[in-house]
Amino acid sequence: xxxxxxxxxxxxxxxxxxxxxxxxxxxxxxxxxxxxxxxxxxxxxxxxxxxxxxxxxxxxxxxxxxxxxxxxxxxxxxxxxxxxxxxxxxxxxxxxxxxxxxxxxxxxxxxxxxxxxxxxxxxxxxxxxxxxxxxxxxxxxxxxxxxxxxxxxxxxxxxxxxxxxxxxxxxxxxxxxxxxxxxxxxxxxxxxxxxxxxxxxxxxxxxxxxxxxxxxxxxxxxxxxxxxxxxxxxxxxxxxxxxxxxxxxxxxxxxxxxxxxxxxxxxxxxxxxxxxxxxxxxxxxxxxxxxxxxxxxxxxxxxxxxxxxxxxxxxxxxxxxxxxxxxxxxxxxxxxxxxxxxxxxxxxxxxxxxxxxxxxxxxxxxxxxxxxxxxxxxxxxxxxxxxxxxxxxxxxxxxxxxxxxxxxxxxxxxxxxxxxxxxxxxxxxxxxxxxxxxxxxxxxxxxxxxxxxxxxxxxxxxxxxxxxxxxxxxxxxxxxxxxxxxxxxxxxxxxxxxxxxxxxxxxxxxxx
Numbered sequence: 001x002x003x004x005x006x007x008x009x010x011x012x013x014x015x016x017x018x019x020x021x022x023x024x025x026x027x028x029x030x031x032x033x034x035x036x037x038x039x040x041x042x043x044x045x046x047x048x049x050x051x052x053x054x055x056x057x058x059x060x061x062x063x064x065x066x067x068x069x070x071x072x073x074x075x076x077x078x079x080x081x082x083x084x085x086x087x088x089x090x091x092x093x094x095x096x097x098x099x100x101x102x103x104x105x106x107x108x109x110x111x112x113x114x115x116x117x118x119x120x121x122x123x124x125x126x127x128x129x130x131x132x133x134x135x136x137x138x139x140x141x142x143x144x145x146x147x148x149x150x151x152x153x154x155x156x157x158x159x160x161x162x163x164x165x166x167x168x169x170x171x172x173x174x175x176x177x178x179x180x181x182x183x184x185x186x187x188x189x190x191x192x193x194x195x196x197x198x199x200x201x202x203x204x205x206x207x208x209x210x211x212x213x214x215x216x217x218x219x220x221x222x223x224x225x226x227x228x229x230x231x232x233x234x235x236x237x238x239x240x241x242x243x244x245x246x247x248x249x250x251x252x253x254x255x256x257x258x259x260x261x262x263x264x265x266x267x268x269x270x271x272x273x274x275x276x277x278x279x280x281x282x283x284x285x286x287x288x289x290x291x292x293x294x295x296x297x298x299x300x301x302x303x304x305x306x307x308x309x310x311x312x313x314x315x316x317x318x319x320x321x322x323x324x325x326x327x328x329x330x331x332x333x334x335x336x337x338x339x340x341x342x343x344x345x346x347x348x349x350x351x352x353x354x355x356x357x358x359x360x361x362x363x364x365x366x367x368x369x370x371x372x373x374x375x376x377x378x379x380x381x382x383x384x385x386x387x388x389x390x391x392x393x394x395x396x397x398x399x400x401x402x403x404x405x406x407x408x409x410x411x412x413x414x415x416x417x418x419x420x421x422x423x424x425x426x427x428x429x430x431x432x433x434x435x436x437x438x439x440x441x442x443x444x445x446x447x448x449x450x451x452x453x454x455x456x457x458x459x460x461x462x463x464x465x466x467x468x469x470x471x472x473x474x475x476x477x478x479x480x481x482x483x484x485x486x487x488x489x490x491x492x493x494x495x496x497x498x499x500x501x502x503x504x505x506x507x508x509x510x511x512x
Contacts (some may be wrong), residue, residue: 019192035158038300062117069121074400092119160311217249229421277389285412320375353493360378432480
């Protein structure tokens with residue numbers, strides 16, 4: 001695929017920007033959808049009479065379809081062209097959103113969520129492909145910033161939007177809000193994005209077996225990551241899924257590397273900068289998805305806040321990244337992308353680590369500065385690595401590469417959340433036992449952390465009586481959960497910091 005030209009070469013460049021902004025709006029709605037639905041799952045469960053153990057499939061169905069669709073973006077772009085792929089995908093996303101809102105049963109809702117996830121999954125890499133296909137070098141930093149701000153702002157504002165819609169209107173509006181902006185972005189994209197001829201001959205080269213193997217590998221990986229924290233990583237079910245993932249994934253990789261026109265060009269990983277950029281994207285997924293997951297867990301289960309209150313607290317990160325975005329654009333044009341990436345990941349690791357010292361009474365004030373640091377760092381973790389990964393590739397390789405680059409971030413997020421859940425599930429009980437032992441030894445520092453009355457613990461030795469145990473037990477359980485959450489924050493911070501190790505292996509890209 002050669003570098004495409006604007007739909008109207010003699011027109012003002014604003015025409016191309018209008019088409020790109022339309023793509024960004026569609027991408028924003030697709031990312032936002034995951035978060036707004038997550039905050040209102042109990043409401044949907046009650047309204048449709050869904051069994052509690054099936055409720056998570058409303059999200060899982062979307063995420064599995066999304067992660068399968070993301071690496072197919074290159075193939076679909078070659079088949080449909082960038083313009084018609086986006087218009088088709090956003091059209092299907094709008095139709096699926098309407099179907100979700102009209103669903104009256106669990107099966108119907110999950111079916112629409114699969115279509116919604118698959119169509120939404122192609123929107124994110126399409127936007128990042130467009131940055132390097134549509135714009136000259138001097139405009140790519142600004143375009144990446146617009147796309148990046150929306151991509152990371154959506155998970156931040158999602159809880160507040162979801163909570164407000166559910167409390168003010170009904171759960172149906174979680175899906176209905178996608179329809180007006182989706183239709184508008186489809187019309188604008190069809191009008192203003194560059195025009196190319198559709199190439200149906202691409203279907204003749206479609207490797208159906210590779211497609212099946214890839215879908216099997218990604219689906220089994222997502223399912224294993226979902227089940228491992230509760231069922232155990234060594235359970236027969238999880239090990240079976242991981243074995244299927246490894247077998248199908250291994251065959252897919254071997255088959256793809258041998259084919260002249262694979263459905264996903266894994267040869268992009270041979271480019272050193274793309275490999276480093278994708279590694280950074282994977283680590284960012286762990287930190288970004290992990291932090292957006294850990295904050296609502298703490299605020300809901302420890303502090304007892306509702307979705308709207310959680311959203312208001314998490315809005316700090318979004319405001320910080322919006323304020324930082326112009327600075328990131330200016331610096332990205334003048335400084336080495338490797339140095340900016342190192343600064344970004346170092347700051348992000350510090351911001352994550354600052355959250356590892358919470359106690360059961362931590363709230364907005366205690367979370368303010370860690371969010372500021374993370375919000376400032378996010379744009380430096382997104383813009384320079386995107387340039388490292390995609391900025392030096394020829395235009396014909398960018399759609400495939402963008403799909404892989406974004407897939408790595410999603411996989412990092414899935415693995416990060418599975419790791420966090422594992423820490424919380426497995427560490428809470430031993431941490432609680434340790435807290436009991438220290439309280440029984442009369443440790444006033446532990447009493448202060450737990451929130452236990454000092455007069456009960458002071459000068460105490462041995463087991464507590466029944467009344468004291470009944471009073472202390474919920475406090476200890478909550479404090480143990482907080483310590484487990486703190487350990488999860490610390491692990492995520494360490495993993496985020498490890499990204500610094502791969503940055504020196506990248507070659508310096510040209511400045512914009």
